Amino acid sequence: MKINSLADLESVKSKALAASAAMEKTVIVCGGTGCLSYGSAELASALERKIKDRKLNAKVMLKMSGCHGFCERGPIVVIEPDKIYYQRVGRRDKEKAAEELVETTLVQGKVVESFLYSDPVTKERMIDYYKIPFYAKQKRIALRNSGHINPADIDDYIATGGYAALVKALAMKPEAVIEEIKKSNLRGRGGGGYPTGRKWESTRKAEGPVKYIICNGDEGDPGAFMDRSIMEGDPHTVLEGMVIAAYAIAKGKAPAHGFIYVRHEYPLAVKNLTKAIEQAREHGLLGKNILNSGFDFDLRINRGGGAFVCGESSALMRSLEGRVGEPRAKYVHATEKGLWDQPTNLNNVETYACLPEIIVKGADWFASIGTKGSKGTKVFSLVGKVNNTGLVEVPMGIPLREIVFDIGGGIRKGKKFKAVQTGGPSGGVIPDSMIDLPVDFDELTRVGSMMGSGGLIVMDEEDCMVDVAYYFVKFLEEESCGKCVPCREGLRRMRQIFDRITTGNGNPDDMVMLEELCTAMKLGSLCGLGQTAANPVMSTINYFRSEYEAHIKDKKCPAGVCKALIAYMIDPESCTGCQLCVKNCPSGAIKGVKKKPHTIDKEICIKCGVCYDVCKFDSVKRK
Amino acid sequence: MGKIKLKIDGREFSAEKDEYVLDIAKREGFEIPTYCHNDQVSREARCRLCVVEARWQEGGHSRIVTSCLYPADEGLMVETNSEQVRLVRRVVLELLLARTPEAKGLAELAAEYGVGKNRFGADTDFGKCILCGLCVRTCREVVGVEALGFRMRGVLKQVGPAFAEPSSVCIGCGACYFVCPTGHIIMTEKGDERKIWGRTFKMEKCSKCGRYFAPKYQLEWINSQTGVAMDRLSLCQDCK
């Protein structure tokens, strides 16, 4: 059915709401990539069968949603309207779990204790979704629907207020839409943080026979998956955001065309987006004469080329043109000469996902969240040595401490917090002394890191800062497109220097060379990859210089990570000869008689550290 | 278009709006090193040697840009030899010299920027190729054949015919050999044969002076592309 007006939209909405109101309960099984890998699809079909067996069909609705961000706790099941949050449901036995859930919760109305989240520190069990510390301090705008709606059902999106922003925007003048976005101060979520409204304005002003609207879903930062989550869990939000952008940018007779460039490895995102596009077309929300307004816009999906650098806007456009994905100089902006040299607006997935809420709730609402220079929220991919890992959306300006210790639940195994790394390969580390830093675009840049796409890796005393920089240098060396000299040759030389430092062959000149390479790459590289590649290196040098010096001068890795610089030995005083290490050592390097102190043969030891981890008496020492 | 005024190293010049800074600077007699630029082909800014420091306000924020692609506009101020400019050029040259110590002219230019002993160690496996891409663009844009291209990405990038096999579309014209700034491309001629990129071409004699001057295949190709008769193509450059 075509939706031609606000009234049409309202009627779809009220029908969908009535359908769910007729149900006593809704069981939402997470169908995001993480939970699917824990077998949530089988769990859902087991639940479906049990619900039928117990003749609950008329009272209970079962649906699959996108990701809740807490994938390590999958499969997640939520029961509405009670806000019951179940985690690790049926990791081992789906049938049994489904049986328990249906009997206990749906029939008897009680909670299944074993499915509840228990706090890793206090061990307290919690029922309410929004009271779980991982969620309590989050504020969800871009992720507002993910986990709640069925991404394959446009009515479910409309029921939560979907496409109301489009109706509202199409009733405004395009210039007024741009004004609203400018007033909201929304900055691009793809890395650079460029003001979205200004970008739209330039693209609108630029003259051309056609205009292009691109959604960047290439998401190449290691460990980041916020864009995937949105595309999988709430594809219509992305479409709605893009149509609003297209409407604001199109001018006169110049048609506008859209592309969603999706990372090669995201099949579920492609599937859900494809379905959403079909449904949006059927409903008259994409294609000719959208909402009977006379405005035409359609889009298609392109699969990414598989290279990290293809996420860079100019390389992405070359890739869409079917050419080699190499960046090019941006002295002339893409807003004037982008894809096929036509005016082009490119935004990130998360940026588009914020737009409908801004239009509906207003720029002032959005601008009331966040800090002076960074409004709204940002999704972070919280990983590393924290108790709770996953996707979290927080208001800009939130103190780093709250992300690490409240949402993240503190450092695993009671170890000491050392630093966080933000912004992926283009970002840097922030030391423990800055734990109260308000997290926003400008503050992160000020301390030598970056927002980037929102990677946030928490590190403890057992993480080596030299090794962290080395990891990103190796990553970037592999991903550099090789077009320009400072990046291509500079990264290779940097990596060679790190090869030396981490194996005890570094010399003091290496630090000088690293710093010079950093400066030259930052100033002289062609694209963002090379320009920011220095950040992981410079920030670790700035905040942890003594750790570099320990590697170079003392040939020691204080964190005990760089294998060539450490040795394992057994303290004869405290060793009880229990032989646990002997049983676990994969290389047979540990010798000794039962109940007598053991020794490690350095020639055979491969420094895997298993003995260190298993010893119950702390007798294995790392030096 | 239209005239604009800009400053280069403190002196004012007029130029066309959007004219590239490198072109203006060269016209006015400034020395800016380049390794991937040539007037005959498009610009890609690969080598980063032509960097200059650009600002729009006296004492304001500056940016390092590649002059070969930076469009001039009213009020632009550029420095062609600032400290930052020299640093980028010096590091780029040191990196290039480490990659291709034998590349033509490189050691001399590097020395001008104070590159002495090579701290990065010298590679031996890249020949003299600095990946400037001039051969690729010349072949495509000037000759009109696409016999050359880049293979692989990043540090593994290489230039040459597709799949590193002798190219079936190469016409043996040698344009890439002449344009290569470093002497990487090897072209040899012996008797009536020319060898380049793994292929051997039969050479044609100039019908007037009798010197071998062009591959037969190239002349046939020109004939097929332009319709110019073979007998008119049989004269060498000197005898035309």
Ligand SMILES: Cc1cc2nc3c(=O)[nH]c(=O)nc-3n(C[C@H](O)[C@H](O)[C@H](O)COP(=O)(O)O)c2cc1C
């Ligand atoms: C090497 C490199 C990789 C990038 N990868 C991505 C990416 O995967 N996704 C993305 O949205 N932006 C990426 N960017 C940033 C884009 O170039 C661009 O700034 C952004 O998509 C613009 O959208 P926004 O204004 O909405 O942030 C990358 C940039 C660089 C330099």
Ligand code: SF4
């Ligand atoms: S900075 Fe790196 S990735 Fe970017 S153009 Fe240069 S070589 Fe390619």
Ligand code: SF4
């Ligand atoms: S062969 Fe010569 S012209 Fe071609 S890319 Fe290498 S250095 Fe440049």
Ligand code: FES
């Ligand atoms: S996939 Fe289920 S919580 Fe992320």
Ligand code: FES
């Ligand atoms: S000449 Fe400008 S970058 Fe090479």
